[in-house]
Amino acid sequence: MNVPDTDRQSYWGVVRGQFNKNRPAVWGLWCAVGLFALATGAPLLALDQPFFWQTSDETRFPFFAALFNRLQFENGVDIFFNLLLLLSPFYAGFVAWKRRKGGLGLRAATGLVAFHLFATLLVVPASWLGVSNPFHREAPIVDYRGQQAELLAADQSVTAVFPPRRIHYRETNPERSVQAPGRTFWLGTDLEGRDVLVRMLYGTRISLTIGVVAVAIYVWIGVVLGALAGYFGGWVDVVVSRLVEVMICIPSFFLILTLVALVQDRSIFHVMVIIGVTSWTGVARLVRAEFLQQRELEYTLAARALGLPRWRVIFRHILPNAMGPVLVSATFGIASAILTESGLAFLGLGDLSVPSWGGTLNAGRLEMKLWLILAPGLAIFFVVSVFNLVGEGLRDALDPKLRT
Amino acid sequence: MTEALIAVAALLAIASLAFLPHEATRILGAALLAAVVFVFLRHVAGDVPALLVCAALGAGVWRALPPTVLRRVSFMIPSLLLLIGVTTWLMYLAPGNPFAQEKAIAPQVEAALRAQYGVPETPLAFFRVYMERLLVDGSLGPALKVQGRSVQDLLLPALPVSLGLGGLALFLAVAIGVALGVRAGTRPNSWADHASMGLALVGISLPNFVIGAGLMIVLALWLDWLPVAGWGGFRHVWMPALTLALPHAATIARLARSGTLEVMQEDWIRTARAKGLSEGRVVSRHALRVAVLPVVSYLGPAAAGILTGSFVVETLFGIPGMGQWFVKGAINRDYSIVLGTALFYCGLITFFNLAVDLALAWLDPRVREAA
Numbered sequence: 001m002n003v004p005d006t007d008r009q010s011y012w013g014v015v016r017g018q019f020n021k022n023r024p025a026v027w028g029l030w031c032a033v034g035l036f037a038l039a040t041g042a043p044l045l046a047l048d049q050p051f052f053w054q055t056s057d058e059t060r061f062p063f064f065a066a067l068f069n070r071l072q073f074e075n076g077v078d079i080f081f082n083l084l085l086l087l088s089p090f091y092a093g094f095v096a097w098k099r100r101k102g103g104l105g106l107r108a109a110t111g112l113v114a115f116h117l118f119a120t121l122l123v124v125p126a127s128w129l130g131v132s133n134p135f136h137r138e139a140p141i142v143d144y145r146g147q148q149a150e151l152l153a154a155d156q157s158v159t160a161v162f163p164p165r166r167i168h169y170r171e172t173n174p175e176r177s178v179q180a181p182g183r184t185f186w187l188g189t190d191l192e193g194r195d196v197l198v199r200m201l202y203g204t205r206i207s208l209t210i211g212v213v214a215v216a217i218y219v220w221i222g223v224v225l226g227a228l229a230g231y232f233g234g235w236v237d238v239v240v241s242r243l244v245e246v247m248i249c250i251p252s253f254f255l256i257l258t259l260v261a262l263v264q265d266r267s268i269f270h271v272m273v274i275i276g277v278t279s280w281t282g283v284a285r286l287v288r289a290e291f292l293q294q295r296e297l298e299y300t301l302a303a304r305a306l307g308l309p310r311w312r313v314i315f316r317h318i319l320p321n322a323m324g325p326v327l328v329s330a331t332f333g334i335a336s337a338i339l340t341e342s343g344l345a346f347l348g349l350g351d352l353s354v355p356s357w358g359g360t361l362n363a364g365r366l367e368m369k370l371w372l373i374l375a376p377g378l379a380i381f382f383v384v385s386v387f388n389l390v391g392e393g394l395r396d397a398l399d400p401k402l403r404t
Numbered sequence: 405m406t407e408a409l410i411a412v413a414a415l416l417a418i419a420s421l422a423f424l425p426h427e428a429t430r431i432l433g434a435a436l437l438a439a440v441v442f443v444f445l446r447h448v449a450g451d452v453p454a455l456l457v458c459a460a461l462g463a464g465v466w467r468a469l470p471p472t473v474l475r476r477v478s479f480m481i482p483s484l485l486l487l488i489g490v491t492t493w494l495m496y497l498a499p500g501n502p503f504a505q506e507k508a509i510a511p512q513v514e515a516a517l518r519a520q521y522g523v524p525e526t527p528l529a530f531f532r533v534y535m536e537r538l539l540v541d542g543s544l545g546p547a548l549k550v551q552g553r554s555v556q557d558l559l560l561p562a563l564p565v566s567l568g569l570g571g572l573a574l575f576l577a578v579a580i581g582v583a584l585g586v587r588a589g590t591r592p593n594s595w596a597d598h599a600s601m602g603l604a605l606v607g608i609s610l611p612n613f614v615i616g617a618g619l620m621i622v623l624a625l626w627l628d629w630l631p632v633a634g635w636g637g638f639r640h641v642w643m644p645a646l647t648l649a650l651p652h653a654a655t656i657a658r659l660a661r662s663g664t665l666e667v668m669q670e671d672w673i674r675t676a677r678a679k680g681l682s683e684g685r686v687v688s689r690h691a692l693r694v695a696v697l698p699v700v701s702y703l704g705p706a707a708a709g710i711l712t713g714s715f716v717v718e719t720l721f722g723i724p725g726m727g728q729w730f731v732k733g734a735i736n737r738d739y740s741i742v743l744g745t746a747l748f749y750c751g752l753i754t755f756f757n758l759a760v761d762l763a764l765a766w767l768d769p770r771v772r773e774a775a
Contacts, residue, residue, distance in 0.1 A: 242419040246483045249757065250750060253712035258491060258746060261734030262498040339611055343716055346613050347731050361613065365720065370617045370625075377614030385609040 015324075018397035025393020031386045039204040040084050043067060046165035046198040050144050054159040055151060062144060063163075068123060070138040072168065075354055077209045077268065078202075080120045087116070167195045169202045169355045178367055187375045190363040196372070199355040200379055206356040207383055210272055210341045211334035217276025219330050222283025223319070229284070230291025231314050240288070244281045252278050253340060260349050268351040271344060275337050282329055290322035324398045331391035335384040342380050407493045407527050414486050421479050430466060433474030436481045438462030447542045473761045480754045487750060488743060489531055495739050496527040521546050523739075534743070544744040549736045555744040558729060565635065566714060566725035572641060573648035573710050574703070580649065581656025582699060588657065589664025589695065590687055600657040607654025612713050616647040616720045633721045644721045648713050652706045656699050663695035697768055704760040708753050 009017070019025060049066040053059070066072045067082040084091075091112060098104045145166055151158040173193035181188040187196040229240035247255075259274045260266060294300060295318065303317045344350050345358020348366075352359055357376035364372025396402050424432065438458040445454040466474070509517075518524060522533045522545055537543050544555035584603065587596035623643060624632040630643050667673065668691060676690045677683075714727035726745055733741030 238422045239416065239419040242422055242479065243415070246418065246479065246486075249480060249483070249753060250487065251708040251712045251753065253715075254708075254746070254749060257712075257715065257730070257734055258742060259494070261737065261742065262494050264498060335609070342611055343613070346611075346716055347719055348735055365613075370621055373613060373617040374621075377611055377617065381610050381614060384611075385605070388605075388609055 015394075015397045018402075019393050022393040022396060024389050025396075028386045028389030028393065031382075032390060035204055035383060035386065036208060038201070039208050040081050040088065042201045042205060043082065043085065043163065045163055046167055046169070046195075046201055047072075047163045048143075048145060048166050048168045048171065049141075050160040050162045052159070052161040053144060056157055062142065065139065066141075069141070071141050075268070076120065076124045077205050077354065079124050080116075080209070081205050083120055083123060084116060087119070091116075165195070165198055167198050169194065169198045171195070178363075178369060178372075180369075181371055188369075188371055190360055190372065191367065196360055196375060199360060200357060200376060202355040203357040203360070203376065203379070204383075206268060206354050207338050207341070207380070210268065210275070210356075211338045211383075211387070213269075213272045214275040214279070214337040214341075215330050215333040217273060218278075218280040218333070219283055219326060221277065222280035223287050223326065225280070226284035226287025227291055227314050227319060227322075230288040231295055231318065233292075237288070240284065244284055247278075247281045253343065256340060257344065257347070257349065260344055266349075266351055268354050268356065271341055271351060272337075275340055279333065279337070282333075283326055286325045286329055287322055290325065291318060294318045294321055328391055328395045328398060331387055331394055335387035335391070338380060338387075339384055342376070407496075410528075411486070411490055411493065414482075414489065418479055418482050418486065421482070424478075426471065429478050430471055430474045433476075433478035434462045434466035434469075437465055437474075437477050440481060443539055443542060470761070470765050472765075473758055476754075476758065476761065484747065484750050484754070485535075488534065488747065491743060491746060492531050492534070492739075493527045496530070521548055521740075523548070538747075544747070545740045547738060548740050549733075549738040550741075555740050558741065559726060559744060559748065562724060562726045562729055565723060566718070566727060569641060569645055569648070569718075569723065569725060570707070570710050570714060572645040574652075574707060576645055576649035577652035577656055577706060577710070578699070578703075580653040582660050582696060584653070585657040585660025585699075586664050586687065586692065586695065588661040590668065590691075592665065597661070600661055603650075604654040604658040607651045610651070612647055612651065612716050613720055615650055616644070616717055619643050619647055635721075635723045640721075640723075644717050644723060647717050647720075648710050651713070652709055656702060656706070659698040659702055660695060663698050664691060667691045667695045693767065697764070700760060700763055700767060703763075704753075704757045707756045711749060711753065 043063070043066075047063065047066065049062040049072075051061065051063045053062055064086070067086060068079070073079060073082060094112065095104055098108055144160060145162075148158055148160050171194060173189075176185075176189050176193040177191055179185055179189045179193075185195055185197065187200065190196055190199070225240050225243075229237040255278045256274055259278065260271060263270050263274075300313065300318060303313045308317070341350065341356070342358045342361060345356055346361040346365060348362050350356060350358040350362065352362070357379055360376045361373055364370070364376075421429070421432070438461050441461055442454055442458040445457060448454075449457070522530075522537065524530050524533060534545065537545050544559070547553050547555050547558055550558060584596060584600040588594070588600040591597065620632055620643065623630045630639055631637075634640055664687075673686060673691060676686045681690075711727075714725065715731050716727075717723070718725045718727040719731055726748065729741055730745040730749075732738070733745060
């Protein structure tokens with residue numbers, strides 16, 4: 001057949017075109033990218049170690065070593081972003097090279113993410129494996145700010161290039177506990193006298209990670225259960241649907257709070273996993289409904305007639321066609337996971353060792369200081385709106401009825 | 405290991421209820437509902453009258469309630485028991501126990517404490533003790549961390565506080581949401597339309613503690629109309645109720661708007677207008693009844709949302725309600741309080757969902773016919 005394919009586009013090409021027509025959604029997407037960049041570049045804006053340090057007898061670059069110093073950044077989230085900051089020029093180069101060769105495919109993008117996760121695992125403290133990790137060092141922290149002041153007072157020459165804000169997010173000072181927003185501390189200080197602005201900056205990392213990881217966990221569970229239920233039907237479907245029905249009757253925040261309360265010494269990862277294992281019902285329902293529809297279509301029959309193994313039909317042929325609504329729900333899910341975590345932290349059930357926005361909220365509640373609640377609260381509002389805007393844009397772009 | 409097997413077996417048993425024949429599901433649902441009422445009623449009315457009342461209730465329910473509702477009852481009540489079981493099991497799995505203190509205590513002392521509070525060594529034994537106490541004595545057991553008080557002593561005074569607050573919040577949400585939504589739906593692109601859509605966008609993304617803090621600043625600190633926090637007079641209830649209501653008012657406004665927009669295009673609305681009815685009457689008597697259907701089915705999730713929102717709002721405003729007890733229990737790892745409030749909340753949500761199902765069947769002939 002001779003079809004003129006001048007304006008033929010792939011399905012995702014059409015979706016992209018539709019999405020680009022939705023101005024708020026496009027802004028939202030750029031804001032999300034900006035937030036991610038802000039999270040990655042946080043140490044460039046606030047750290048107590050200088051990029052460049054030169055005195056009469058030595059030249060040093062303490063910033064880069066500090067990024068992987070266990071006494072400076074101990075949790076995995078920070079290591080992930082610090083490594084990303086360090087490797088981002090190489091990644092940018094790789095992407096540019098791929099694009100010049102004809103576009104960055106899904107496979108290359110997934111490979112890049114997988115590579116980075118693997119690299120992070122190499123650097124994260126692996127003490128529980130019994131391996132001493134040469135990358136994640138433990139070196140004493142040098143007080144460069146103090147040294148600079150001393151050297152200047154002694155009239156010696158010193159050149160130091162610090163990040164704009166010379167404060168580490170964990171730096172405490174009992175003398176400046178709970179200061180109202182002012183000229184030095186734009187957003188004030190918390191109970192331990194830590195700079196709220198800097199903690200909010202680093203909190204972007206925690207919030208984004210919570211959203212993405214929790215959603216990844218529950219999309220995974222929901223897709224597998226929903227796909228099996230929808231494809232096989234019969235008793236598999238009955239069991240999964242019943243499980244979903246029972247879970248839906250229990251409000252998820254309530255279930256999450258109960259589970260979080262049971263965990264002693266919880267870390268931010270416990271919170272992510274608990275949000276993940278309790279919120280999969282929506283995705284399972286969506287995927288099940290899509291599968292019920294798709295399994296009756298001819299391409300499924302063709303795939304089965306070719307004698308392909310069942311898992312291949314399910315996960316390689318039907319699943320890609322069922323992912324549209326899941327993508328939308330995942331985007332909204334990131335927003336609601338961030339909201340859930342902040343609610344938990346507000347009640348004092350978060351992880352207090354990481355600089356999450358919720359931690360500041362908790363301090364605000366304990367001290368009844370409204371500005372300690374409003375600053376992170378409005379940041380959460382911003383991030384959540386951004387993801388909701390993107391989600392709405394995606395939903396409209398995937399809806400054939402709204403196509404223009 | 406045994407506990408995990410039992411939990412999975414119970415789950416499969418609940419799932420297999422779906423294979424029961426239609427009539428059997430209805431009987432089971434009615435019987436379970438009557439049994440639950442019996443457990444509560446026998447302490448008030450005594451055994452024999454309670455039995456009689458419940459038999460009558462069961463028969464009436466079996467005859468009158470739609471099968472969808474009975475089907476829901478038939479698996480929700482076993483699921484509640486399963487929930488208690490699984491929570492118990494997880495509590496025992498979690499390291500530490502409620503009697504662990506900074507100093508190690510003698511085994512005899514611990515044994516005595518365990519006997520006194522009814523917390524045996526294994527989850528299965530605890531489940532048995534707990535269910536026995538619940539079903540036979542109708543008691544939720546002693547609180548572990550509050551000396552000499554039982555859980556129901558603590559929760560009963562909190563109940564009216566929470567129900568009043570939640571009820572007012574739900575009312576406000578529906579009133580604000582429907583008023584704004586219907587106005588927006590009948591006059592697209594008017595100020596009401598833009599206001600409701602703006603409210604929807606903000607209400608969905610704004611965390612409730614931010615709404616609460618914002619209201620505190622504006623209404624209490626700047627305008628000095630209402631007290632900042634606390635509980636007591638009539639004036640204390642408005643700010644927390646509004647905080648709880650706003651996000652749901654936003655969603656309801658959205659639902660009511662799209663419902664109204666859709667309904668106003670229908671032929672029978674044109675007919676009603678052609679009969680010469682006034683516009684107000686067309687909207688209030690003909691359109692509204694159909695336009696609010698999505699709002700009614702949202703009431704179940706809204707009640708659940710207001711309930712979970714009350715954890716945060718009661719903590720923020722310092723209100724002595726159930727939500728605050730739940731949070732305190734969770735933070736102090738007081739298992740009896742957590743289980744007691746969990747049971748109460750899940751029962752409440754189940755009950756509310758049933759009520760919503762009934763309301764939908766009453767409002768919408770299509771649902772009635774399908775049943």
